[in-house]
Amino acid sequence: MDWTFTLETFISLVAAIPLTLQLAATSILLGAFLALGLALLRLSGVRVLDWFARFYVFVFRGTPLLVQIFLIYYGLSQFPAVRHTILWPILREPYWCAVIALTLNTAAYASEIIRGGLLSVPHGQIEAARACGMPRFMVFRRIVLPLALRQALPGYGNEMISMVKATSLASIITLMEVTGVAAKIISETYRAIEVFIVAGVIYLTINFLLTRLVHVVEYMLSPHLRAPRLQTPVQGESK
Amino acid sequence: MKKKLLLAIIAAALSFTGTAANAKDWTHVKVGIEGAFPPWNMIDSGGKLSGFDVDLIQDLCTRAKVECELITGEWTSLIPSLNAGKFDLVMTLGINEKRKQVVDFTVPYASGVASFLTLKDGTVAALPMTGERLNLNDHAKADPVMAEIGKELKGKSVGVVGSTSQEQLIQSYFGNAVTVRTYKSSPERDFDLKAGRIDAGFDSGVYATSMLAKPGNEDLQMSGPLIKGAMLATEVALGTRKGEADLREKFDAAIKSAAEAGVIKTLSEKWSKLDLTPTFSGN
Structure with a gap:
């Protein structure tokens, strides 16, 4: 290992981290909303909506992300009709094409994770909420969604990690995120080992922090699973 | 003692491979x-x-x-x-x-040479010296031409294949004035040029002539001088x-x-x- 070179590589790659994080964060956030929508369509009980969501998941889970990015970036721009729509200012930019592809892809996987979470909420809890007189939306907001999220979180954590790694594919549409810069350094210096080790360490660090974050959220959402803290009895508690 | 022996063997092996390479009869x-x-x-x-x-x-x-x-x-x-x-x-x-x-x-x-590629009736006006040879090491002649090209390309985007000497040239001559976009391969850059995502491309003359001869690329043209010299690996x-x-x-x-x-x-x-x-x- 040549330490000076490794350090130089590290500095160049660190400069590319913001783009990687931005791609991952934007697509995970947008993807989460889309996924929730899709999961609700699946569970809506309306056959057309259910089948639409099923078809969406089938297509986006069944094709490689690489192909999706290519089709959205290079494919759509082939049609002059697309270049004359109001969407072109967005589709023109590689950043937004990458965000769109990553969002659509993660939404397909995440919708199944969320659906599993929603289905895991015990009926008794919903009935109890109804019995208290909560309207439907309030039941969803206060009871179903928090419990479903807690249940879905470990699976969702996996999906977020794979999204961080999936941003590396954005380099094929000219975005210089961590892998893009790494590939550039390798082809300039012909030294693959140091560069890939540094890039690997960077992804590992990002994902380590991400798993810690997921862990913290998981802890916050599951007070009912922890032993109660010892508390001094409050006066008048017997009331 | 053992260590010494090992060192001697390594030294012998090294000197052997050394002489072997020198004496190799091709x-x-x-x-x-x-x-x-x-x-x-x-x-x-x-x-x-x-x-x-x-x-x-x-x-x-x-x-x-x-x-x-x-x-x-x-x-x-x-x-x-x-x-x-x-x-x-x-x-x-x-x-x-x-x-x-x-x-x-x-x-x-x-x-070889390198040349700009643009879209016919695109965003870049005709560049000077189209089709003529220009050696960048001849500064007296080349520098004013490159300055003129720089003026025309100011604020525009130029697509090149990453880690090529064409990329280095665009960075060093026009890096401050233009947005440089790097691609994995020339055909991908040409897609974006035809789609209007970038204003110009810069590539080897041999690639450009053979690409322009193929169907589907009628909208593209070579523009400006056929460049060699400086850091270009022509x-x-x-x-x-x-x-x-x-x-x-x-x-x-x-x-x-x-x-x-x-x-x-x-x-x-x-x-x-x-x-x-x-x-x-x-x-």
């Missing part, structure tokens, strides 16, 4: 070639290697009186494979400083491992004699429609 030479870079080299419909490089290396090997074996490999792996001893020569290497640190070059066997040579002087000299002589005999001119015009014969006195 009869069989393994040549690494990409096979996916038309018109330089490609696999034809019959599955055989063809192209300018393939025709030329056969002539050069005859002149150098060695038997050559062509082996194809991924472009990015060619230099590492050369240094790992899997090949003895690598073809189609543009000469530049970065590569000089890892391989030795023969004299150039072809001298001088294409064979690469050898560092210190293989015997082999390098053999091929230096073969290339010079092929150039003199007009073989390079005939072959390059056959494959690229341009005369790529190099000049050997101080590029």
Whole structure:
């Protein structure tokens, strides 16, 4: 290992981290909303909506992300009709094409994770909420969604990690995120080992922090699973 | 005691391989070639290697009186494979400083140019000196032309293939004025040029002429001068491992004699429609 070179590589790659994080964060956030929508369509009980969501998941889970990015970036721009729509200012930019592809892809996987979470909420809890007189939306907001999220979180954590790694594919549409810069350094210096080790360490660090974050959220959402803290009895508690 | 013995063995082994390499009598030479870079080299419909490089290396090997074996490999792996001893020569290497640190070059066997590509009726007006040759090392003549091109391209975006000398040139001449977009390959850049995502491209003249001749690219054109010099790796040579002087000299002589005999001119015009014969006195 040549330490000076490794350090130089590290500095160049660190400069590319913001783009990687931005791609991952934007697509995970947008993807989460889309996924929730899709999961609700699946569970809506309306056959057309259910089948639409099923078809969406089938297509986006069944094709490689690489192909999706290519089709959205290079494919759509082939049609002059697309270049004359109001969407072109967005589709023109590689950043937004990458965000769109990553969002659509993660939404397909995440919708199944969320659906599993929603289905895991015990009926008794919903009935109890109804019995208290909560309207439907309030039941969803206060009871179903928090419990479903807690249940879905470990699976969702996996999906977020794979999204961080999936941003590396954005380099094929000219975005210089961590892998893009790494590939550039390798082809300039012909030294693959140091560069890939540094890039690997960077992804590992990002994902380590991400798993810690997921862990913290998981802890916050599951007070009912922890032993109660010892508390001094409050006066008048017997009331 | 044991340690000393081990050291002695290592020293002996090292000196042995050293002398072996020096004394190597070159009869069989393994040549690494990409096979996916038309018109330089490609696999034809019959599955055989063809192209300018393939025709030329056969002539050069005859002149150098060695038997050559062509082996194809991924472009990015060619230099590492050369240094790992899997090949003895690598073809189609543009000469530049970065590569000089890892391989030795023969004299150039072809001298190309680089040129801008634009969309007909696109965002870039006609650039000066279209179709004329321009050597950037001739500063008195070249600098005003490049300044004029810089003015026209200001605020626009130029697409290049990443890690090429064309990218280096655009960065160093126009880096402050234009947005440089780097692609994995030339055809991807051409898609974006045709889609209007970028305003211009910059690529090798040989690539540009063969691309423009293909259907589907009628909207594109070459614009501005045919550029060489500065950091452009338009001088294409064979690469050898560092210190293989015997082999390098053999091929230096073969290339010079092929150039003199007009073989390079005939072959390059056959494959690229341009005369790529190099000049050997101080590029």
